[in-house]
Amino acid sequence: MLGKSLEEWQREYPLLIEMLKTNEVFWLNPNYRNYESAVAKIPLTEADVRDAEERLRKFAPYIAKVFPETKENAGIIESPLISIPRMKEKMESLFNKPVVCKNLLLKCDSHLPISGSIKARGGIYEVLNYAEKLALEFGILSREDDYVIFDSDKFREFFSKYSIVVGSTGNLGLSIGIISAKLGFKVTVHMSADAKQWKKDLLKSKGVNVIEHLSDYSKAVEVGRRQAETTPNSYFVDDENSTALFLGYAVAALRVKEQLNHLNIVVDDAHPLFVYLPCGVGGGPGGVSFGLKLIYKDNVHCFFAEPTHSPCMLLGCMTGEHDNLCVQDFGIDNLTAADGLAVGRASRFVGKTIENLLSGIYTVNDQVLYRLLSNMADTEGIFLEPSALAGAPGIFNLLGSDAGQKYIESNGLHDIIQNSSHIIWATGGKMVPASEMNDYYRVDSLK
Helix, strand or coil: CCCCHHHHHHHHHHHHHHCCCCCEEEEECCCCCCHHHHCCCCCHHHHHHHHHHHHHHHHHHHHHHHCHHHHHCCCCCCEEEEHHHHHHHHHHHHHHHCCCCCEEEEEEEEHHHCCECCCHHHHHHHHHHHHHHHHHHHHCCCCCCCCCCCCHHHHHHHHCEEEEEEEEHHHHHHHHHHHHHHHEEEEEEEEEECCHHHHHHHHHHCCCCECCCCCCCCHHHHHHHEEEHHHEEEECCCCCCCCHHHHHHHHHHHHHHHHHHHCCCCCEEEEEEEEEECCEEEEEEEHHHHHHHHHEEEEHEEEEECCCCHHHHHHHHCCCCCCHHCCHCCCCCCCCCCCCHHHCCCHHHHHHCCCCCCCEEEEEEHHHHHHHHHHHHHHHHCCCCCCHHCCCCHHHHHHHHECHHHHHHHHHCCCCHHHHHEEEEEEEECCCCCHHHHHHHHHHCCC
């Protein structure tokens, strides 16, 4: 434990005592800074995010052609942002706390086309970005071309000479595997022990080489990275350190701005926005938070949500050690029903990038996730993976706890909190087979 005893760690970080008991906690980030101060330390810019958005638009004709489910949206991979009034009432009863706000919304990345999770945005973007670079480098593509030409034997034959490798708990593997195979790449997905069998089976049906591991996410990534390093013409999608993934996720913020405008929801000095994002290794929520901060600056407040048994980002950010520590170092088992969040060691790249932008992190136990899953199905008819419900308790942590009230007061939000809008970010669920979803639904013994 980096030269400290467990007792020393607990004295320095008292919240760790509750974390080791796998109790739910709510941590406010003491390194949170105003936007101008925070963003000055980050080498990425809004121009980088807009470049990613433009690249996705160039690929949209290709996406619309090869994935018919995207045709209605002209090949743009996006999800709805909707109000959930019935779920709001149910959660107020469940948590026995009122919600005083202007809007409570659900961002349905759970229903993104192609692979049914937030990873469809960042993961598919990274592969498209790599494919474009290869095609430009070898002269089979010009920037003036209609990118629908990627759907051709010529391009598939070219990409078949190259391999793409990724390590995943499941959802990133789905997005990388599906788009890579469609383009013609040889693709290998290293899946951790907690990855669901249906995700492995789906990838195999797409012609993806799936390698199953008996250990957790970190081992799958390690083996995948080693394979890519030792295989010619191989590209590793690095969930822990990828700038391209991060920027692909950040594009969501530009889309959310359009959606909020369409809903006539204002975000400004008098109308703050709060966003609650499930967190695994950190890339998805980190990218989204970065993008939202670029747009709304100090008027948006982002909180990450982790399972009580997998609080890797909380551990890394709280101590400042990031990937130097993992939850297993402290005897936390990293076993959770929220398989997409079952990560023991957080990304240093993400942790360092958002360390002054992130408002806080809270944890949620599995039984609460299952209860919220069944409640969301009952009230709104929306079926999600357990991990996708992690964002739901965030508004109650903020409005109904001493730590949350401290945050509201210290950021001058007390007099305007009733004008606030809140987004629960749902990260996965559309692709889950009905039988598996029924099993999730039945787990909630408290229904």
